[in-house]
Amino acid sequence: MTPEAQLEILTAGTSKVLSEKELLERLRLGRPLRIKLGLDPTTPDIHLGHTVVFEKMRQFQELGHQIVIIIGDFTATIGDPSGRSATRPPLSRDDVLANAKTYTDQIFKLLDEAKTEVVYNGDWFRKMTFEDVLKLNARVTMQQMLQREDFKNRIDKGQEVRLHEIQYPIVQGWDSVEVRADVELGGTDQLFNLLVGRDLQKEEGQDQQIVITMPLLEGLDGVKKMSKSYGNYVGVNDSPLDMFGKLMSVSDDLMARYYQLLLGEAFDSSQHPMEAKKTLAQKLTSRYHGDSAGQAARDDWDTRFSKKDLAAADLPELTISELPDVLTVLSLSSHAFQSAFGIKKSNGELKKQLITAGSVQLNGTKLTDPNAGVSIAAGDTLKLSKKHAVRFS
Template identity: 65%
Template sequence: MSSALEQLIGGTAKVLSEKELAEKLELGRPLRIKLGVDPTAPDIHLGHTVAIEKLRQFQELGHTAVLIIGDFTATVGDPTGRSAARPPITREEVLSNAETYTTQAFKILDPEKTEVVYNGDWFNKMTYDQVLKLNGRVTMQQMLQREDFKSRLGEGKEVRLHEIQYPIMQGWDSVVVKSDVEIGGTDQLFNILVGRDLQKEEGLPQQVVMLMPLLEGLDGVKKMSKSSKNYVGVSEPAPEMVNKLMSISDELMDKYYLMLLGTKRDESQHPRDAKLELARRITARYHDEASAADAVQQWLDRSKGDQGAGATDVSLTDFPADLTVLSLASNAFQIGFNIKKSNGELKKQAILPGAIQLNGEKLTDPNAEITPKAGDILRLSKKHTVKFS
């Protein structure tokens, strides 16, 4: 497998197919990579950026990003995953939202290598006869294979005829822009396959289907969304972005590295440091390096302050040189609280379980060498914390 192919399929949920993508990469020309967005709201969150990040990877390899603004399709509304028809939205609202979308997208994408097109440019020019002919290329049975349509009909809920148009319109977009690859969420499989069918009927090479996983929110359970209050908005202040990202689990951090930065975290880093780097890089992308660095420092200062609340001040001059985690903990108990603990007790009850923490970092290796600095906070137990001076 080529390095480019390996990079591009990294972090995807499904590619149909990897063989087709490999063949297209060997054509020796820039591929046209399609991503369609319906700007139904003015603000986006990190969950929306997963597909844009993958588009950026293609750009960095010399391919052309084709960003389709669904100024026409947004007025219909994508029925994917919906238990009812979407409320209508005017074209004026869509165009206003589109300005925000493109501004935010260009914080990730290279505008010089991005074609921005509006599907209203071709759908608004279609005659009714052309619409009927396009509809004649698919069957009602095909459309009703969609799980959301089937479930709504099974529950006795209505499916409006205009909703059935949506997959057809998304598929026709692929014909118009001659896409080689279409990127979408896992819930977009049906729509993208319609595009392949229509391209084949038009005598065009069929696009590769590249599905991205849906990003889990800060809770690590539900899909990121504003309604679940587990989101990070790309327009949020830098300190707020860092605070939110530092709250995620280590497992979720690995997913965020892959899905939002297109890379794996440095395994040699302590998880907290790796998470800080993740927060810094994501924040810098939507703000700037200086704002991101300042937000990270604010988090560190606040974290130290929280950990040091009620801490006992101790002087580093009272500690011996060449400390290990075990000797540091032993001396801290003795100097700070006049408590003498055996090495065996410290190992079993405090160090190995992770109770001993320096600035929030668990110290679980009793024999590891350590050099605390003035201002550091050492947590010995729930009731015992010292601050070095």
């Protein structure tokens, strides 16, 4: 593939590329570029919002470039301050290494493990003397560090900024020197850190890395960024049925964005929205669980919702003994959404958009009074919306 054709693929869906001219020049060298991604495994699981950057890495890998993943076993113990309004709690190295194992297991559902270089930045930072640290700090100024919006905002609000946090962009930048990165990828909130890497490489006489930032993906609510704390996420380790079902709740307006950022594909607007959504859900479920699981999840969806045969469907199960003590249509619906699908819905939303509208049905009978008491028996099915239903056991 020509460098120009590669450039078109690699810049599609990006937020910022510094710069496309530099990237094209580097591609014209005709050698595999070293594509860096630094990961601080602060939690054990990742969701589809995290995979936006991994999808771009996959595209680089398929074009023959060398992926270099840096596991921040050192930096994660500092805590990346990017976008944070408070200091991150420290993690032990044992916690970081345990999380790193689950991270890489999930990442290699997208990337070819045999063609991916994985390194740990503790391998060089733990060898540094205090003199080495002072010399590294001398490469940057306090004025540079305080240009960061998150630092400035915290200082303006009278919130503390710990000195170790100011070190973070410096050590991330030094990672780029150690691995001689040609390109570094990150989210839009990582731009400052990525630019520090360019500065340090220049001082070391290396070619400066091209910086590519990827946009933050909106979650299932279509408003806030995908996050576990917002309950609007799709986990990479979600079961095939859960993953497919959650993706079927993506709004029509977001589908083109999900196709581009999660699959690297252009959205075909000529498709019927429902068919396009099923295809999106099947492709993503297949990517993380295999083709047979993706097809099975789609068949199950069609059984449950297209064919209206809930009794024969493989539904998420809720245990009757774990239901709320005071069981009303409203409390039951809220519990089912949260427990089975990880979706938090307000009482107002449940009442107006689902219950009074007749969407909530117990064994096919509509439950339209939010405050009415309800009794549940084993085997009962509860339809919550066009896309969500559960069975009780």
